[in-house]
Structure formats: C-alpha cells, structure tokens
Amino acid sequence: MSDAMNARVSHLVGVSAALGLLGSAPSSADTLSATVAATSSAATTAPDASAGLLDGALSDVGGELLPSGMELQLYGFADVGYRQFVLDARSPWRAFLPDNGSFVVGNLNLYLSSSFDAWRSLLEVRFLYLPNGSFSWDNIGAAYPETSTADPAENFRQLQWGGIEIERAWLSYELHPLLTIRAGQWLTPYGIWNVDHGSPTIIAVTRPHTVGEALFPERQVGIELSGALSSGAHRFGYHATLSNGRGPFAYYFDLDDNKAVGGRVFWESSVLGQLTVGASVYFGRATSAKLQLVPDAERVIRRDAIITSQYDELSLAGDLRWIWGDLTVQGEIITNQRKYTPAGRPRLPRLPGFVPDETPWGAYALVAYRLPLFGLMPYFSAEYYNYWTDSLMLRSLTGYIAGINWRPHPRVTLKIEYQLYSFQSSESPFTQHDIGSFSTQAAWAF
C-alpha cells in the first residue's frame, strides 16, 4: 500500500474506534486494517473508484476522529415568551403576582457533549440573569438583589451580571445493554416531564404544579446505573440511583451520612403506537444545617452543624405516555411522604407552630393531537395537586391548560396557552380568586 493509502486506513481505524467498534468487535486494529486494505485495494480497481472515495467516506463518518482525538458537540436550547396574569380586581394574588404583562427570556441552556468508545460525557449549563432581581415569596417587601457593577471595558458604565446554573455534569460508561454506569450530576430519572426537560421538547409552556413542586429532586449528584432488555416489540428497562440526596450543598457536600437511593422501571411497547409505562421511587434524608466552628472539651476546633431542617422522605411516581400517530397522551402521578426528625422540624413560615409531617401528592394528564393543518398541535391538560400543608393555608389546587403547540421546523417550537388555576380550602381567602395566565413561548434548539 502507498503511504497515502496507509494514512487513509489509519483514518478509518480511527473512525472505527470512534464508533466504538474496536472495543466491542472481535476484530483487532490490525485485522481491521487488513480488511480495510483489501477494501481499499478493491476500490482502486473499480471502474470509478478513486482515492477520493475513501476520503469522502472518512469525512462523512468523522474523518477528523483520530484515535487520540476528540469530537465535541456543542448545542443547546433557548426560549423567549410573553406572560400576562389575569387576576380580578380584588384578588389577593395581586400581592404576589405581577399585574403587568412581560416579555420573558426563559431558558438559555448550553450542552457540551462528547463520546469516545463506550464513554460519554455531557455537560449542560443554564445561563441566568439571576441573582439580579431574584424574587421569592419570602422577600416580598424587601429590596430585590441587584447585581449592577461598573464595567471597566465600557467607561465604567453600569451593567448587570448574571449567574450560571449547572444542570448536568456526568460521565457514563456503557458496559452492556443491561448496564450503563453514570457518575456526576444527572437529572433524576423519574416520570416524563423531568426527563423531557427542555422547552422545545415539552408540549406545554409551563410545567405542571405537580412536577414543579419537586416531589422528587429534579437532579442529584451520585451514581446512576441503567439498562434495558428488548424482546420483540417490548423493551424493559431500569434505573438505579445512589446520591447525596437533597440539601443546600448536595452537589458537593452531604450534610448527613444517609445516602439517598432511588430507581425507575419502565416498559415500552410498540405494538400499537409507542407506549411507555414507568414507576419510580426515591428514598432519602434531606438535611439543611448551619455550619459553625466550636472548640471541644480539649480545645480542639471542630466543625459543628446546627440542623435547621431534616426529614426522611419517600417519593413514589407512576407515569404513562402513549404516542399513536399524531396523538400523544401522557400523565404522571407523584407523591412525597415527609417525616421530620425530632431535631429537624422547622417552624411554619409566617404562621405559629411547626411544620407537620406531610404527604403532598398530585397528578396531571395531557392530551395533544398534531393536526395535518400546518402541523398545529392543540393540547389540553388537567391537574390536581394536594398541598397537605401550605403557608397560605391552601389545601388543594386544580388547574386546566389549553393551548396550541406548533413546530414549524424540528428545531423550533411555538406555543400559546391559557392556564386557569383554582384553589380549595375552608380557611384561606385565596380560594375565592382564581389565577388565570396567558403565555406564549418561542423555544428553539441550536
């Protein structure tokens, strides 16, 4: 073989390595080289075969992927929209919710992904305007955090800086179809919405209250095992997790010795459309504490944690999604049982007494159908959420959402929807007033 052909064969060996074939196929690199050499040789004798043929192939399948090289995928998604709350003139919700309609820059998430042999890495970060102007129920009446600073690059004019949230950061190794090991920070594998995750992918503008209340932690730091077994039109799979659980520093510091465990099992069937049924569980201890340094009896400084909140929690969830042609039906039911430890039961915010053990639960169902007309997808969602305890003395919520989802391009999703939430309680004045909300969103993947 010529040097040029040798180089091309090396390239193809590299491509094969990048595709994960050398690690799993019985053929060694030498065997593969010989195979490719024979192929190359045959190619040169074909009537219209040329050296450019393999070069073209190499660039098509990643000619730059030398064994020592690395290919980085950079992509992401973002969304913007407009939101207007619809509240009656005497609604007490006006104290908490903005009157004015506002344009909103929502998510701006960037992914960095790479694969090498059976290894895969994914980093996802979200860029935020926060902490500037951050709003919470607890700081109403107080000045919002403001991050203005002088910009030396612009004659020290004022600018507002924002933050970055790490959404995911993990490394995985695919050992076998029945076993992939993932370590780092990952989205909790439960239900549908939490995994769909991105605004171009999810059908409605806003998450159901049941999902937004994080009855399961949205993401965890630890180890996740997963795998699946296929048989004909059916596929059975599992996820098993071990993590720090919840906590203010859970991404790098577990404030208790109890690791959280969880898992999900699912069944997929393609007998009639694509049906997925899943069940998830999570059990862990959530601890919040203030750390301080104190001298012990021998005057040795040690770290002491003053527990401010601590509870054991058991979360259970079931989910179903059925996609049949242009019809999508999905639903989730989620519950979270919290039992506070004697040392970790906090006081109720703004109310006398202590937070009781609680078991909030909720469920939603969503039906959507993609019409032949422009691919418009009307959707309707209904939800019930039982608060158990709430600082506004609300007991339960019912919500209805109607909207239209339109994907004029696979990467672009436009949505318009109206949401109506009503509340039930025998004690709270808030139950007399519904919350309406009109939202639009343009979400896109890039």
Next chain:
Amino acid sequence: MAIQGVTRLLLALAIGVSVPAGAPASAAEPNARYVIIVAPSTRTDGLQLDDLRRLFLGVRVDVDGQRLVPLNFPVGSSDRVAFDRKLLDMSPDSVGRYWVDRKIRGEGEPPRTVTSARVMKQLVAAVPGLVGYIRVDQLDPSVRVIVDRSGVAVLERP
C-alpha cells in the same frame, strides 16, 4: 412546499430573523425496495425488525456481545426519506423532531451519515458491526442482507 415556505416566512416574522431553508428533500422513491446490510462476518442471529427500528432510533443493540452501529444517509436525501418511512414509519419532520428531542434529553446523537450507497457498502463490508441499507438493485456479494425471524429482508411498505 408552499406550506413550508409560508411556515418559514411566518416564523421569520415571528422571531425577527431570517430562517434559512433546510436541506432540500429530494423526491422519495415510493416504490424503492431496500435491504438492510451488514458485513458477512457480523452476527445477526435472532435480530428482528423491532431491533432494527430501535437501532436506527438510537437504542443500543448488541448481538452475541457485538455492538451494532447504524449508518444512515443524510437528512433530506431520497433514500433516507424513503427508508425512514419504510422502517420507522416516520416523516422527515417527525424524524427531525425525534432527534432534536433526544439530544435535548441528553440521550445521544443520531447515526452518522454517508453520502452514497457505494460508500455505505464499502464501510459496512469493511467494518464488522456496522449496519447500513441500500436499494435492492445496489446489492452485491460484499455485504450480507439481514434476515429477521419473520423472514422480512426487503422493506416494502405501500
């Protein structure tokens, strides 16, 4: 095509930017017959059409410890459009949405693509584990057709 044009125009008006047209979809050949091919040495015992569907949808499929790796034609090419319809029962838009959603979930990348049946055949024949497809009239002895348990090797769908 007129609807696509209107769609792009409305989108451009809605978000205030120009939206370039994607790769033009060549006219699919509705009567084309396709075979799924592997290298002669690639083990495919027990492989079924459902497994092949999963494979081309990004799900890992192994046979006797060997991982199968799909190769595809570029988005919009006539062979790709026809194959997606026949094997996956999905339109080009559906396939596009599927892969965008999968990437956002963090579930992985679509199969790599090659631009011609000749290259597809050469790569598949040379590298055990690669799985590709070509039209029946492009078949030659360098590759082997996968036959599933039901005996369906040629993909035909009215």
